[in-house]
Amino acid sequence: MFLRLKFLLIALMIGGINQIQASSDEREIEDQRTSVLKRAREKKAIDSSSSSSDSESDKKKRRISMYLREEHSQVYAIPTYDATFKYLMSDEEICLSFLRAFIPDENITAIKHLDTHLRPFKEYQKARSFVNDPNSKKVAKKVKELMEEEEVKDNTFSISFIDTTDGEAKEVHGGGDFIKGLAEIYGDILRSYPKPHRNSQVDLICEVNREYYALVEVQVVPQDYWDKRALAYAANIYGRQLREGQEWDEIKKVICINLLGGGPDDTKWPTRTGFSRLTFKNQDNVEIEEGIEVLQYPLFYEELKEESEKRVSEEGRTEYLEWLDFFEQAHNKKEKTRFSHLT
Secondary structure, three states, rough: HHHHHHHHHHHHHHHHHHHHHHHOOHHHHHHHHHHHHHHHHHHHHHHHHOOOOOHHHHHHHHHHHHHHHHOEEEOOOOOOOHHHHHHHHHHHHHHHHHHHHHOOOOOOOOOOEOOOOOOOOOOOOOHHHHOOOHHHHHHHHHHHHHHHHHHHHHOOOOEEOOOOOOOOEEOOOOOHHHHHEEEOHHHHHHHHOOOOOOOOOOOOEEOOOEEEEEEEEEOOOOOOOOHHHHHHHHHHHHHOOOOOOOOOOOOEEEEEEEEEEEEOEEEEOOOOOOEEEEEOOOOOOOEEOOOOOEEEEEOOOHHHHHHHHHOOOOOHHHHHHHHHHHHHHHHHHHHHHHHHHHH
């Protein structure tokens, strides 16, 4: 598992996902492209200078040696960047391993990925799209203006269509009154079906074992209001589950995982020094089991490693510690470590 993670990160780094996301500086991106082209030319030179008797292993060693001579030898992507994390979690096996380690629930066997736009349960999407469409607004505005003009106020509106059987225009009975009525209340409809004020996304939302929902948000930069944001994310999912005909007892638990800190500068959250768990309890201090649960993991604190003892099996404890090391140290790894035995 862990080796597979590393190979995926190498692929990400070669693709340059992290550098592109981390900086909008076009010159930096151009420098990156130039560096890639330079390596390609050097690789081609090595291959062309090799004698026909050279083995593929010898050629590979020379390419690795050339690569390690470069000033920048980082090849692992930064796992706390959104693009990297989402890419990794798209692999079902890796996603299962992550959830088992951080929920923790070693009985997780099946997941179903959902839309990460915090609207995984689509609500009236056609209505929202229609009333907020610029053309719909334009037509409604024009009809309302015509209705207010004295010379056409009392005239009858009509809707007609061309009958393909005889080519004649035929009127839809009551269509004009429908359009007039729709135009009059269009403003009310627009307010009832607005576009979301925020097109917020989280890094992962999935249904786990068909029993509960898990969502994950990685936040590198510290925020004073983070608990409110985390609860808002979880509540959004919790409150939008039921559809018409479903019963209240069908609402599923929501577990929200927060990975705090990381990034290229190994950011630590100064106000969070260890694992924290937010839940809902009643006045008797009894936890509401099927409610909302927020699990927060601030990276780069030794106290976080103590959480491994809460894992049931030795394999679970090892997997959790490996994930911590992965999020904290993956981007600091060097190819020299991986390929030293070849040079």
